Amino acid sequence: MDRPTIDDVARAAGVTKATVSHAYSGKRPISATTKARVFAAAQRLDWVPSSRARALAARRTDAVGVVLSRDPTILASDAFFPAFISGVEAVLAEHEIALVLQVASSRTAEERAYRAMASGRADGVIVLDLHRVDWRVAYLRQIRLPAVLLGAYDAESPFSSVRTDDATPVRDLVARLREQGHTRIAHVSGPLDYVHSHARAGAYVRSVGSKELLREGDFTAGSGRALTAELLDLPDRPTAILYSNDTMAIAGFSYARSRGLVVPDDLAVAGFDDDHLSAHLSPALTSVFTDPFRRGRVAAERLLADLAGEPPESVTVDCNELRLRASTAGAAPEAPHTELEEEFS
Amino acid sequence: MDRPTIDDVARAAGVTKATVSHAYSGKRPISATTKARVFAAAQRLDWVPSSRARALAARRTDAVGVVLSRDPTILASDAFFPAFISGVEAVLAEHEIALVLQVASSRTAEERAYRAMASGRADGVIVLDLHRVDWRVAYLRQIRLPAVLLGAYDAESPFSSVRTDDATPVRDLVARLREQGHTRIAHVSGPLDYVHSHARAGAYVRSVGSKELLREGDFTAGSGRALTAELLDLPDRPTAILYSNDTMAIAGFSYARSRGLVVPDDLAVAGFDDDHLSAHLSPALTSVFTDPFRRGRVAAERLLADLAGEPPESVTVDCNELRLRASTAGAAPEAPHTELEEEFS
DNA sequence: ATGAAAGCGCTAACAA
């Protein structure tokens, strides 16, 4: 009454385990007739090969891992993650490969999680939220766990990576706002040690030529609100704010509104990541669609290629798309401080 | 240069594999001194037990599975799933148990996925999106895979379940709208073969006493829009619409607005699930917060208890909270058709 | 308190 094993099937089909195994894997020629007998027997016995035994013998798990260093509570309000995972799954599902998820909120927990992956939970991992100097890159190399990095890692690394160009949409957005007459354009970034935050902030700084109105947030609504307050309290306040994600942008524009400012008339606002509800806000939020679904697909495909033995490769996905909406529409407000600026210049 | 095995550690510590194994599992008394020697050796050799070998020998994987029957692309725009998974992970992370995710978009693929879980990918599963008559319940029993069902399954089942009361907030909401003078209150449900959609729709029908203004959607923005159009085209159109999720509600009120209706003056609108941005829409969307994070926690805890040998149990989580916001504020519009109704009555 | 040895259910190298 226990689950049948490969031996049961072999016996029922009048062959040996090896034949059964090969009938399924196709790793050696099996005559059509025996193959048919094997399959029939397996079907009759309702046999499913044990993934555990297979994993041990083949040193392969048929699973791909993701270790999340984010706090579980933050996961919930993030536009990127679910869509990215969907993209990954879309590829993995075709190959009947599972996705193993583990969250770890401390460095030691994270190391343990990666070691667990390496010890047989997964054949390779996708690394998210890459830092500019990321201990995980060296660590994964050390424990020899195949990996794909999501983001442009500058330092030498033996891993494939999936990159995007975050600079262009930021530059385009700044240019656009300039055309509308904005001269005081601020940026609320994510943590600057993340490669993606840093890339966006860097593009911003190069575009406006100054760090004066750059503020470092942490992607939470709280920081969006606090830093917006700080910027609006400036004697020469910005007339436009670019946020590094939609959550901060929305928190920011709610706050601005609570101070009596009208978006976009008094303050233009733009986000990043294009949450699926952002188009429905009013005013609708200008944002940058980054196609996390597609990036998930590409990352999964890249990892499977690596696991199949292809040499690592850096692929760049051209997916970012600036979506201009009402929150940045219209001309810049008659900046009350422009005269002041001129006085000082 | 290969990964060290338990034998290497045993040799280095001058004991046998059995001792090493027991030093870690604590399944038999080991003297403090040998234990110390073992741990020291393991540390020195940088040994991590192979989860594959352990899984095979112990018939346990230390992983919990979720098979998603949704299309991967839908996953992305759903308020429930990421938060639920976060809750699950919050519990699993404490026990260093992994979460195995697999999406399957056809029944056969789904069966394969569950069999893979049963064959060693996971020790048990959490079943989402329960149908009123759900083949998976019988199937999981047949393949003897421990499971926790999310939702109130009516038929006899050997599984634990995590239930919520979706009826009360619907009833409260209808009552509230009645007080405001609404007499034509419609409902756009999710697919009625889902237990949760059905529970909400059932509560609605019992509250309003009629199915006339009930429309069955599928939780997508498209169906929200289409069914809203249908309802608004009615000769005696509703003055309030309850949707079974926020996505449909938002699509619905965008559409209503495009027809020149003002929310909530001409049409009151309410959603379900309370997407994290719903409070920021304008008007802010009335919705029902269902605490998916907490339900995820409870489901994971329940599954771990089942796996530890406790008898299955149905737990009810009292988590639903009606959040009244501007989209249902104010009195019912002077219903343009009330006179008509009187003419006909 | 510890050792010896038999599996767990497959894969793959080696034979035939």
Add this chain to the structure above:
DNA sequence: TTGTTAGCGCTTTCAT
């Protein structure tokens, strides 16, 4: 084309 057999690296029973 198929059979034989030795692992894969653990856990666990049976001895001591």
